[in-house]
Amino acid sequence: MDAAAPRPKENMGEPLPRVDARLKVTGQAHYPADLPTANIAYGALATSSIAKGKVTKLRLDDVRAVPGLLDIVTYGDMDKVDKPKFGNSGATSIGPLHDRRIFHDGQIVALAVAETFEAAEEAARLIRAEYEEEKPTATFDSPGTATIPAAGKSPLFKEDVKAGDFDAAYADAAVKIDQRYSTPTQHHNPIELFSTTAFWEGDQLTVHEPSQNVTGWKVELARQLKIDPAKVRIVSPFIGGAFGSKGPMTPRTAIVAVAAKRLGRPVRCVTSRMQAFGTQTYRAETRHRIRIGAGKDGRISAFAHEGWEVTSRPDAYVVGGTSATGRMYDYGSVLTHVSLVQTDRNTPGYMRSPPETPYVYALENAMDEMAVALGMDPVEFRRINEPKVEPIGKKPFSSRSLIQCYDQAAEAFGWADRDPKVGAMRDGDWLVGMGCATAIYPTAVAPCAARVRLTVDGDVRLQCGSHEIGTGVRTVAGQMASERLGVSIDKISVEMGDSSLPPAPVSGGSISTASVCSAVLMACDAIRTKLYAAATAEGGPLVGSHNEELELAGGKIVAKSGASAKVGDVLKAMQVGAIEEYAEFAPKNATPEALKKLYAGTPEFHGADQDEDSVKYAFGAEFVEVRINRFTREIRVPRIVGAFAAGRIMNTRTARSQLMGGMIWGIGQALHEATEVDRRYARYVNRDLQDYLVPVNADIKDLQVILVPEVDHAVNPAGAKGLGELGNVGTAAAVASAVYHATGKRIRDLPIRIEQLLV
């Protein structure tokens, strides 16, 4: 088999090719801005050139002279709709056209609408704002910041976790470190540009926009526009990369909807790459202080993790990764505290493994420093501190295969051949370093609905309002139906990405596979039950058989005895053309309101650290080799190996690809990605793909993903832990560890760049 299609091991599904693969290689996959829409007008945004102050005047005379201009939507034009709300469905509470105040650089001041894209762009660029300008606060250490505790500011971050007496244990520890780490602002930069296309048919609004949360957006947009959610439809059949950026809706959506209403014509606004930096969310820059104390035997007795995170003035977005770092190892005592630092910036948001990427980077870099301080092998150091229960609530892990991951990855990587002495390994002019780190991601699940129809011809239609952002969820949902109904995958059509379908939760937090597949499983099993009842009824072809002796395979109901009945014949005997089942899945610990909240677009998340019986996490171990040029300090990563255990693997092909993409994201975190902030103007400087560096093909060489078998029935009915966000956790720390091994320089501030290794 090719590397792309790993042979399934225990508790793993077949590496079927993606069900939408042909559409994607032929240009027939329609992303929202591709959807054919007649009589379209084009919108272009004008954005502020200051970060703090007030717009006193917009000069529009030149703009109105642009041939083809149709409309300008600006201050006053949004007065009849409500402001956005900050939360799971909304990126910010800033209503840019509701208020002449400017909260951040690049805030929307107007939308120009014209007959052509070129005319709209020309008009938008001619819009000139006059301001009353104030001095903005850009980031950490800028004058004017306000620092507040994070706990309780977000429903997702209720408390600073702690256990035992850290101060006493740290004071007594024989070996200790106290270090500070930082991670920069980062922007998701999916390759698909952000866009909104809106049109009205009477009082019915349709919006084509790439979204990870069509149900949530439907409800939130209806609230802003003060209309019935049933009158709003969000359509997003394919999403060109998301990584969290398309989870919450931004204020642009309502502005374009209002423009379409005023014009009586569809309006499409594709945001430029540059404007996306200020009008969408981003990963907040973070700072960390970590203290670890241990005995000479390597057993940790004290762990403290303090975090500081940038947010906007009006919205308290919390990164808050201490819930995971505080539960990672058998620490003895734990102390954590997270603070928010308010600045004149747009509101940050979710970006791939939002809490874990920065927080676990800091923890794992500190763990490597501690192993050095102890004179201990870093893998051995983690093995010694492997917990039996998590240290905060003393709950067991539903499953935890971290050591298996370390063992398998270490063997594949050749860790035993590493000379642990710093600077000892060389290849000509290249200094060679090897490092490792742990990956962790919480396993959550949310309520989800799905509809499945099996026809007399053996065709299956599966509908679920989830989102194909590239994870392969369409494929694995189809695969689940294929398995449960005994129908070949090519007979199954999977519809997703439309708020008129049965609701699914936001495609974030690595919950989609588990939530969607659990709902599909329920719907398929309801169909099975009906088929079995008909087949085993008096006069039926399998009369006398019990359900547990039956299975569906190859379009037939097959009994243990060998007798079988064609599904089509059973349906005919039932005198129906199809069986259709609508299933609503709710996790084991769901509240009585859980399903209602699903339809309201505010789904409950369960699992992770929330359950009483156990905590639920997926784990992995990553090993990297770096090569650093002796003269130029150029840093390359020629080799990376990751081993991951995540419960049931639905499809080894799509699972490997997601983990691989995550590991490469991790290399980007380590060496490339940073949005530079101009401290004078609180403005992003490198607002394009030339200067915002991401890994390209030449940055990646040998990459190996190992899928470690794991069975976990406690997480959800599908038995699957999410892995879309697991792969890029820990990678940057593994690179930092390898850089230290090669050079003796401990880099604590990401990204690691040549200039840091020259001094």
Next chain:
Amino acid sequence: MSQPSVASNNGFSRRRFMAGTVSAAAAPLLASTAQAEAPVIPQTKLRQPVVTSLRINEQPYELSLDTRTSLLDALRDHAGLTGTKKGCDHGQCGACTVLVDGKRVLSCLSFAVMNDGKDITTVEGLASSDGKLHPMQQAFIDQDAFQCGYCTPGQILSAIGCVNEGHAESENDIREYMSGNICRCAAYPNIVAAILQARDETKGA
């Protein structure tokens, strides 16, 4: 896969034609999409319209375009061929890569009028009329060389260009010469595998 040819006198009927046909070909999901006839844009409302002749996927097109219209926007908004993607509009991501007279070109950095009379190949023109995929398309499926699929048309066209330039002889060459096409899902090792799989067949295609 190929589009019917439409010649037009005033340049606007092409636009109206596409509005009808493309809507009709849309997925059933969108059956309720507004399908009103596109109005003719009055000449006075366009700045410097120019009729441009392009041969796209072996079909002739005559488009009336603003001189500022990029080849990318001409393909997407005027010829209705949305397989070619806009990722940056600055020539930095490679998502808009097409073949112009057989060579890979960033269509966002090329004004449509500069391509008058030229042969353009987009992702819609790669499969044969009986539906058989180009070897590079098949290899991208076999090697799972994409996730979200948005950069994929550009990757595939660039890969064909890369092979035809003779820059696919080693894995290192492929990595180097495919580095103008960013894949944010980071399917890079699979893209290299796909190009190796399809290389020899592509040379003969």
